[in-house]
Amino acid sequence: MTFMNSLKTSMAALAVVAMGTGAALAEFPERTVELIHPWGPGNAMAVSQIIAKAMGEELGVDMPVISTPGAAGTKGQITAMEKPADGYTVFDGYVAPLVLQPVLGNADWSYSDFTPLHAAVSNAFAIGGRPDETRWSNFEEMMEYGKANPGELRYSSGSRNNLPHMVIAKVLQSYGVVAQNVPYTQDGNAVKDLKGGVLDFAFVNVGNYIQDKEAFNIMLVLSELPGAKASYDGAPSITDLSIDLGLSGLAPMGWTWWIVNPDTPEAEVAKLREAMTAAMKRPDVRASIEAVGFVPLDWDHTEYDAIVGPVFDQLKAMGNALEWEVEELKKLN
Structure with a gap:
C-alpha cells in the first residue's frame, strides 16, 4: 500500500469515528416528543396542549398531544407504556388511570411504577344546587335536611362509581346522609334535570360552571387548594365545613402528573424535568391554565411519592363509601 493510499484509508477511518462520535454527542431531544393524553378533546386536553407547547419550546422541538381515550383512561396509559423508554414519550398521568x-382492580400497575417529571394541573369538583332553592341556603343545611329525610335527596355524579361519585359518597357518609345517585351519560342532561327540579344537587366540573355560572349555586368546592376555590369565584370549600371529611391534597379532585417509563435514561429524564419545570413557572402558561378554571401545580418530582401516595389511600376509603351508600339505600327499600 502506498503512503497516499494508507493516508486515505486512515482519513476514512477517522471520518467514520468522527461521525460516530457526532452521533453519540447529539443532544436529546433530536425530534418530536409525544405526550399521550388519556381523554378525548375538551378542557383537560386543551390545558395539556398549553403545557406541552411551552415545554416543547423549552426543549426546542414540537410536543404534540396525542388523544388516546378509552377504558377509563387505561388505554392511553397502556399505549404510552408500550412505547420505547427513550424519553420521546411522556405520559399525561391523570388520577383515573394512574x-x-x-x-378498583382494573389495572395492574401502581403510581410508584413510573418516573415522575412534574405535577401539571388540578381541576376541582364542586357540589352545585339550584340558585332558587328554598329548602336550604347552604351545604350544611342541605345535609341537615338529608339526615332528617333519608333517601329523599337525589343527585348525579355523571356516571356511577367514577371519581366524583366516590368523593360525594364520602362526603355524604361523613354526614350520615343517605341519598340516591342518578346516573347520566351526558353532563348536559344532568344539568337540565337539576334546573328542572328532578335532582336536588349535582357534581359540577369547572368547565360546566364557567360556561353557565348563573345555572348553579355552588354549595361546596371539593378541594382545600386556594386556587380551586378561586376557580369557583370564592364559593365555600371543604375547609369551611364544621367537620373534617378526611379529604386532603389531590384526593378529592381531578389532576394530572406527567410521568415517563421507569427505564428512561437519567439524562433524558433530567432534560424533560428541566423543561417542564421551566414551562410550569412561565406566567403566560399559568395565566392560560387559570383562564380555563384549572389550577397549575408547583410540586416537582421529589414530592411525587409524598403527594400521590396519600391519594391512593384516600381513594380506597372513598371506595368503601360507595359500598356504604349501596347498603344504606337497600335498608330503605
Whole structure:
C-alpha cells in the first residue's frame, strides 16, 4: 500500500469515528416528543396542549398531544407504556388511570411504577344546587335536611362509581346522609334535570360552571387548594365545613402528573424535568391554565411519592363509601 493510499484509508477511518462520535454527542431531544393524553378533546386536553407547547419550546422541538381515550383512561396509559423508554414519550398521568383504576382492580400497575417529571394541573369538583332553592341556603343545611329525610335527596355524579361519585359518597357518609345517585351519560342532561327540579344537587366540573355560572349555586368546592376555590369565584370549600371529611391534597379532585417509563435514561429524564419545570413557572402558561378554571401545580418530582401516595389511600376509603351508600339505600327499600 502506498503512503497516499494508507493516508486515505486512515482519513476514512477517522471520518467514520468522527461521525460516530457526532452521533453519540447529539443532544436529546433530536425530534418530536409525544405526550399521550388519556381523554378525548375538551378542557383537560386543551390545558395539556398549553403545557406541552411551552415545554416543547423549552426543549426546542414540537410536543404534540396525542388523544388516546378509552377504558377509563387505561388505554392511553397502556399505549404510552408500550412505547420505547427513550424519553420521546411522556405520559399525561391523570388520577383515573394512574391511581383510581389500580384501586378498583382494573389495572395492574401502581403510581410508584413510573418516573415522575412534574405535577401539571388540578381541576376541582364542586357540589352545585339550584340558585332558587328554598329548602336550604347552604351545604350544611342541605345535609341537615338529608339526615332528617333519608333517601329523599337525589343527585348525579355523571356516571356511577367514577371519581366524583366516590368523593360525594364520602362526603355524604361523613354526614350520615343517605341519598340516591342518578346516573347520566351526558353532563348536559344532568344539568337540565337539576334546573328542572328532578335532582336536588349535582357534581359540577369547572368547565360546566364557567360556561353557565348563573345555572348553579355552588354549595361546596371539593378541594382545600386556594386556587380551586378561586376557580369557583370564592364559593365555600371543604375547609369551611364544621367537620373534617378526611379529604386532603389531590384526593378529592381531578389532576394530572406527567410521568415517563421507569427505564428512561437519567439524562433524558433530567432534560424533560428541566423543561417542564421551566414551562410550569412561565406566567403566560399559568395565566392560560387559570383562564380555563384549572389550577397549575408547583410540586416537582421529589414530592411525587409524598403527594400521590396519600391519594391512593384516600381513594380506597372513598371506595368503601360507595359500598356504604349501596347498603344504606337497600335498608330503605
